[in-house]
Amino acid sequence: MSAHDVLRAATPHAEPRAGATLGATCAVLAKDLRLLWRRRASWLAAATFATLSVLTYAFAFDLVTDDVRPLLPGVLWVTFLFAGVVALGRAFADETEQGTLDALLVAPVPRTTLYAGKLVAYFCALLAIDVAMLALATVLFNVGLLTPQLLLLTALGAAGYVSLTLLLGTLGSRVHAREVLLPVLALPLLMPLLIGGVRATGAALDLPHGDAPWLWLLVVFTFWSAAASALLFPLAVER
Amino acid sequence: MDYLEYLFAGFAVFWAGLFGYLLWLQARLRALARELERLEERLAEADAPVPEASLASGEPARPTPAPPPRRAPTTERGAE
Amino acid sequence: MNAARALLGAAHAARWTALPPLTGVAMLALIVGAVIVAPREAVEGEVQRLFYIHVPAAIAMYIAYGITFVASLVVLWRRDLRADAVARAATSVGVLFTALVLATGAIWGQPIWGVWWAWDARLTSTLVLLLLFGGYLLARSLADEHDEQAARFAAIFAVVAFLDIPIINMSVRWWRTLHPQPIVLRMPGDQALPDAMLAVLAVGVVAVVLLALWLVALRADTEQLAQRAAALRAAVDRREDA
Numbered sequence: 001m002s003a004h005d006v007l008r009a010a011t012p013h014a015e016p017r018a019g020a021t022l023g024a025t026c027a028v029l030a031k032d033l034r035l036l037w038r039r040r041a042s043w044l045a046a047a048t049f050a051t052l053s054v055l056t057y058a059f060a061f062d063l064v065t066d067d068v069r070p071l072l073p074g075v076l077w078v079t080f081l082f083a084g085v086v087a088l089g090r091a092f093a094d095e096t097e098q099g100t101l102d103a104l105l106v107a108p109v110p111r112t113t114l115y116a117g118k119l120v121a122y123f124c125a126l127l128a129i130d131v132a133m134l135a136l137a138t139v140l141f142n143v144g145l146l147t148p149q150l151l152l153l154t155a156l157g158a159a160g161y162v163s164l165t166l167l168l169g170t171l172g173s174r175v176h177a178r179e180v181l182l183p184v185l186a187l188p189l190l191m192p193l194l195i196g197g198v199r200a201t202g203a204a205l206d207l208p209h210g211d212a213p214w215l216w217l218l219v220v221f222t223f224w225s226a227a228a229s230a231l232l233f234p235l236a237v238e239r
Numbered sequence: 240m241d242y243l244e245y246l247f248a249g250f251a252v253f254w255a256g257l258f259g260y261l262l263w264l265q266a267r268l269r270a271l272a273r274e275l276e277r278l279e280e281r282l283a284e285a286d287a288p289v290p291e292a293s294l295a296s297g298e299p300a301r302p303t304p305a306p307p308p309r310r311a312p313t314t315e316r317g318a319e
Numbered sequence: 320m321n322a323a324r325a326l327l328g329a330a331h332a333a334r335w336t337a338l339p340p341l342t343g344v345a346m347l348a349l350i351v352g353a354v355i356v357a358p359r360e361a362v363e364g365e366v367q368r369l370f371y372i373h374v375p376a377a378i379a380m381y382i383a384y385g386i387t388f389v390a391s392l393v394v395l396w397r398r399d400l401r402a403d404a405v406a407r408a409a410t411s412v413g414v415l416f417t418a419l420v421l422a423t424g425a426i427w428g429q430p431i432w433g434v435w436w437a438w439d440a441r442l443t444s445t446l447v448l449l450l451l452f453g454g455y456l457l458a459r460s461l462a463d464e465h466d467e468q469a470a471r472f473a474a475i476f477a478v479v480a481f482l483d484i485p486i487i488n489m490s491v492r493w494w495r496t497l498h499p500q501p502i503v504l505r506m507p508g509d510q511a512l513p514d515a516m517l518a519v520l521a522v523g524v525v526a527v528v529l530l531a532l533w534l535v536a537l538r539a540d541t542e543q544l545a546q547r548a549a550a551l552r553a554a555v556d557r558r559e560d561a
Contacts, residue, residue: 241359241364241365241366242364242365242366242430243365243366245366245369245426245427245429245430246365246366246368246369248426249366249369249372249373249422249423249426249427250369250372252419252422252423252426253372253376253419253422253423256415256418256419256422257415257419257530260412260415260534264537264538264541267541267545268541268544271541271544271545271548274548274552275548275551278548278551278552278555281555281559282555282558285555285558285559
């Protein structure tokens with residue numbers, strides 16, 4: 001049904017090629033946002049998981065130390081990473097199983113467009129979860145976390161995270177134990193994101209953080225992962 | 240200050256790792272050889288022209304007893 | 320172009336003729352060199368001799384992952400499953416050598432640093448390599464040998480992982496460093512390592528790299544055999560169903 005919309009939007013009329021591509025991109029994006037809304041249960045589960053994670057950390061660390069502030073960057077980024085795995089685990093699974101993806105692949109749309117649609121949709125979902133976690137941690141840890149600087153860091157991290165993890169999410173349904181495999185493959189790849197994110201957050205909170213351009217590490221990693229994934233995605237879904 | 244036992248342990252781990260890998264590779268090759276043997280057997284059974292062979296192999300899918308033995312060889316030849 | 324192809328063909332044929340004896344001789348030379356010829360290191364003592372297998376194993380590891388990268392590109396471009404067999408073989412040998420590098424490093428670190436493990440830049444990035452390519456092997460072992468879709472996915476992951484290595488190395492180096500800095504690649508005259516040690520190290524690099532190449536060749540042929548067996552199994556299954 002949503003594949004049908006995309007096909008209709010991308011059918012070449014008399015209008016110029018660029019216009020058709022733009023229309024198709026919008027159709028794909030609309031489809032992905034609609035799908036995201038329909039499957040809100042899956043990323044609401046991720047949000048619940050993230051909430052529990054932050055609560056558990058706050059409680060457990062409060063038992064052993066008086067000053068939890070130095071642990072905060074680690075708590076936040078580990079929560080982001082694991083919540084993202086839960087949120088993105090089935091990003092392509094339903095469409096692959098129902099054959100929608102195959103229908104979309106024969107549509108005269110650049111395949112990078114299909115990737116961009118998913119990217120934007122899941123970026124919004126993950127960013128919403130992450131910002132909610134920042135708000136929760138502000139209350140629990142009594143530190144002002146909803147600053148523009150931290151929001152920028154979170155957005156950068158979420159963009160890099162989603163672009164790389166979505167590429168891995170195309171893992172074919174014939175591979176068993178896909179849900180377990182995704183974090184096993186994604187987390188080592190995301191090591192620079194974790195280091196850069198934790199250190200940059202530490203810098204933003206005036207914690208000891210070493211003197212390296214952590215923000216630039218995040219920027220470089222995000223651009224690298226977006227470029228690599230956009231280039232490789234057409235190869236990943238090729239039949 | 241020479242820590243000879245650590246030197247010995249390091250070299251032992253290195254060689255043990257290499258030999259372990261080779262042993263594992265050998266096990267994989269043997270499993271492959273066994274699988275090829277099994278496939279050869281199955282192929283020989285499928286090739287056997289007389290119906291006794293398929294009777295002996297005890298194939299489960301034979302709800303109608305009469306036609307399959309006569310038809311099976313022709314379809315097989317056709318597939319070749 | 321033709322010369323390159325002829326050279327490749329000759330190298331391919333030599334894997335069963337020239338490679339095993341050469342590897343054997345070089346490995347013998349490495350043992351003799353590391354244990355007898357090389358002088359005793361003044362500060363660290365005899366345990367420093369682990370250096371002659373540790374550093375070559377690290378170089379062999381990077382070469383193996385380089386082979387994985389090239390073979391994975393061939394899988395993506397040419398859709399050639401034989402390249403997938405080479406990629407799997409090189410990855411598994413790379414993981415083996417990564418584990419050996421970590422193990423010999425830890426055994427050296429205990430007497431010299433006083434700890435088995437430290438979150439040092441090089442140790443961390445090597446551990447991440449182990450996790451990355453161990454994950455590759457895990458993912459690949461969960462699918463059939465001749466499953467082209469799984470092969471393509473594994474190739475994409477290998478390409479991303481290989482391109483990620485410089486970023487990982489950069490990020491952990493900024494993070495912290497404790498590992499001895501390389502003292503081999505310096506200008507002549509500024510050479511920190513005595514000639515005898517350098518010579519043994521060179522022999523070690525040649526020997527371990529040859530060994531790694533031989534293991535990759537062995538494993539790649541095994542994997543190609545496994546692919547043919549899997550295809551044969553599918554054919555026999557189809558035939559029995561007919």
